[in-house]
Amino acid sequence: MSNTSDVYLKAARYGKDLVRIMRVYREADKQTCTELTVRLLLEGAIETSYTKADNSVVVATDTCKNTINILAKRSSNVDNIEVFGQEITAHMLKQYTHISSAHVDIIKHKWSRMIVDGKPHPHSFVRDGEELHTAKITHLRAGNSVTITSGLKNLLVLKTTGSAFHGFYKDEYTTLVETWDRIFSTSVDATWTYTVRPAEKYSAVDYPAIYASVKQITMDTFAKDESASVQATLYLMQQQILAKYSDVAEVSYALPNKHYVGIDLSKFNIDNTGAKMEVYHPQADPSGK
Numbered sequence: 392m393s394n395t396s397d398v399y400l401k402a403a404r405y406g407k408d409l410v411r412i413m414r415v416y417r418e419a420d421k422q423t424c425t426e427l428t429v430r431l432l433l434e435g436a437i438e439t440s441y442t443k444a445d446n447s448v449v450v451a452t453d454t455c456k457n458t459i460n461i462l463a464k465r466s467s468n469v470d471n472i473e474v475f476g477q478e479i480t481a482h483m484l485k486q487y488t489h490i491s492s493a494h495v496d497i498i499k500h501k502w503s504r505m506i507v508d509g510k511p512h513p514h515s516f517v518r519d520g521e522e523l524h525t526a527k528i529t530h531l532r533a534g535n536s537v538t539i540t541s542g543l544k545n546l547l548v549l550k551t552t553g554s555a556f557h558g559f560y561k562d563e564y565t566t567l568v569e570t571w572d573r574i575f576s577t578s579v580d581a582t583w584t585y586t587v588r589p590a591e592k593y594s595a596v597d598y599p600a601i602y603a604s605v606k607q608i609t610m611d612t613f614a615k616d617e618s619a620s621v622q623a624t625l626y627l628m629q630q631q632i633l634a635k636y637s638d639v640a641e642v643s644y645a646l647p648n649k650h651y652v653g654i655d656l657s658k659f660n661i662d663n664t665g666a667k668m669e670v671y672h673p674q675a676d677p678s679g680k
């Protein structure tokens with residue numbers, strides 16, 4: 392058994408998770424809204440709260456939640472989540488000098504303006520897709536440096552042709568039949584990290600435009616590529632993003648291969664194979680990854 396004197400605190404981080412906000416901006420002729428889920432975690436000279444039950448160093452997580460709400464009220468554009476996240480981290484570092492880094496994760500839920508009578512409605516919105524825009528902001532007091540990772544999650548796509556998978560490694564464990572034409576479906580989970588820099592230099596980046604462009608590049612490439620594999624298609628997406636945006640230092644994609652398997656109808660003397668494959672079973676699991 393180890394002696395308690397051998398035990399030490401290696402790292403500590405705490406804060407508030409699942410802070411939910413709906414922010415409405417009212418103009419004379421139209422209103423806008425943004426729904427967010429926010430996590431704010433702090434690091435710094437907080438060890439004694441763990442090791443000595445010393446709460447004097449603890450900014451209550453309830454205070455973290457209040458701060459997010461107040462900053463959402465003060466912010467002129469919470470919809471730009473990469474910037475709003477920095478407003479939160481910058482505030483925490485300024486307000487609490489014993490805090491050395493602030494970590495914010497924001498999920499933006501989708502609300503799109505409704506089209507009513509052929510026109511954008513001034514104050515009604517619809518959830519027209521499950522995809523999420525995410526932002527992770529890591530703000531260090533040292534060097535006032537900020538790392539921002541944006542994300543696009545849960546974008547569900549499917550194509551009924553233009554996807555093959557053959558030439559793969561075969562041995563006595565292989566049963567998969569090569570295919571030159573299959574359904575390709577995936578739920579896109581992409582993240583991209585901006586070049587690290589001092590906080591004030593970040594306001595120059597057009598985050599909403601890059602998010603929209605990543606989504607468009609993802610869909611264009613998915614639709615147009617004669618896919619040899621999920622691996623090859625996602626690499627094409629990444630190359631284009633890195634080529635287009637010098638502010639983006641790194642791109643990561645996770646694409647589950649949501650398998651659709653042709654149903655065997657041969658017992659009924661019905662050909663549902665090869666070019667005649669028209670009825671599939673969407674498989675819940677497993678999925679390639």
Ligand SMILES: O=c1[nH]c(=O)c2[nH]c(=O)[nH]c2[nH]1
Binds near residue numbers: 620621622
């Ligand atoms: O695009 C694919 N990549 C794989 O690695 C793989 N493995 C598999 O069984 N099917 C597929 N499809």
